[in-house]
Amino acid sequence: MASIHPKITPIYQTSVFKFQDLDELDQYYQEPNSRYLYSRNGNPNSDELADAVNALEGGAGAVATSSGMAAIFAAILAYCQAGDHVLCAADIYGGSAALLNTELSRMGVSVTYVPFEQLYDLGQHRQDNTRLLLAETISNPLLRVADLRRLAAHCHELGLKLVVDNTFATPLLTQPLALGADITLHSVTKYIAGHSDVTAGVAVAAEREVAARLKQIGVFYGLTLSPMESWLAVRGLKTLRLRIREHSHNALALAEMLNQHPAVRAVYYPGLPTHEQHALAAAQGGGLFSGMLSFKLTDDKEAVSEFMRRTTRFPFAPSLAGVDSSLSYPLGTSHRALTAEQQAALGITVGLIRLSVGIEPIEELMADLQQALS
Template structure:
């Protein structure tokens, strides 16, 4: 029977672990002509490649890999540049999982780390060693939403001959494209805004050069970091509404931040869209007028107060992740930054009263009403 000429508008899900070959000559062509066909889904799959290409296009990169999680993305990025005996600089304001990877696991591989306070990111002379390979930072820090001047950070890194690796999860390429500002590599927890619906666990790393992209692909294949076809397909579907969703997240978050800034139960609001934010002017330029849907607020340093807020809120359930279309709240001290030392948390101001809000795209009037009753 003749096969119909099928031309789907949407890429099908290639839910297969292995691909067939006609004979030995076909296998040889696979190795002689990279990219000519597929062999095994750990090495590459049409769905994971589609996602990698889409994220690379968003970020203006030379190539990318899709990984099984955001943590796998961080791991792949670091191993692209580092080996045993090397030294890594990391912004002190960083996701707790990144710190745990550096402190607990990469140290066992002989890669050491030093943490750089936010105010020193543009003057690294006191921190750089002969073995330093890179600086890892976030466009907007987790959880205090400090905004890094990526152009200045890149210039300082390159002055010392080291690479700049940027976690762009909070900002997304809708707001900021770090490679265009001088970064060497950018990564995402695709789980968050890129996929956007809290139903995927995935990551992506984008390289600024073809050489780094090839090294990324090698690491992804050898370490088995490749994302599954189904998760890749869902992530690509989410990416198609990224621009619309980020605009809606930002619109809602701006109104909520302004409301919370004057609420008597809230001691502080950390949101770059507020004129009172220390890096507001930078955020306006670097974020093209949008400020993401992420913010943190400081309530009284009393677990009972925080518990009452979480128990009363109906639209911001306590869920230790972020950036879905549905709003949620999280608690850095108890969840995302639990792996930090007491001294690190104290230095950053991560106390029991700090609550992180992930503002969704629901009608903002409903979110404001819920926060008002939860805080009263």
């Protein structure tokens, strides 16, 4: 049979791999990366995705997981055990907070939430058993930007690890490990895969020992990503550089338009000069600011619903970062589980809408928003 050299990695849609004899089995255990045994332990497609994101993030190793939540779970367990305490930025994805509050608390890991203004003064929240801080490069949903170099230095002074959710920024804008973070992670579902047809995650470590621990957690807890999802994510990743540029350009144009619209009370986008962390975001993101923005209408539920009914290019779909634009409603979706006091403290009100700006022609997106807001 002629040798086969595919340009694209095939989909290894198999749960198990064959061994010819006991010598091959011994080789597997003596040289862990020499071959494959069982797809929960590793698969060429999931390894290809992990290696690709690891290269973009400049890490020492990575693991691909079945979702972004699985990546967050693995990252926390890489450093924590029962009896430990973690710090978490108050401006965090609601699912991350739910994981910490509900499941990790049952495992004996406690959490304290730190307001954005106190992120660089963690001493007042640190306990003897505190192990890490979980934060986001660009927060969800109000697009606050963390100074990762300063934050990493501060964490390390206190003996803490810094775990950064880099989903909104992607490694094309910001590489947290290069700025001192210990683990960076992504919901691959979002920008990395980019086409709203994959559910996946990845966690990348700055040190080999931690990368090995991430992979071990993935195997033991069954967090492994399937071959097909891995293959689709790798295919999407190949256009990330082009997509993130268009996402960012379109989002900036819409943010500038919304900022001038009389029906809009506030716009949250790091690309606007009026944004509190604009200079930091410009330096940390290489002049691009991602495709996510939020804005506020009047705090009237019917006004929000009317806007949603009128728009045709921004369907209400509670996810983000696909090539097609969409909108989400943080109060009723991602941050629904928070108390009313927590929502108010974060500025998540009835009138807050989050846009995931796609790569469609900008003129069409502008015209649609203008008619929906009229």
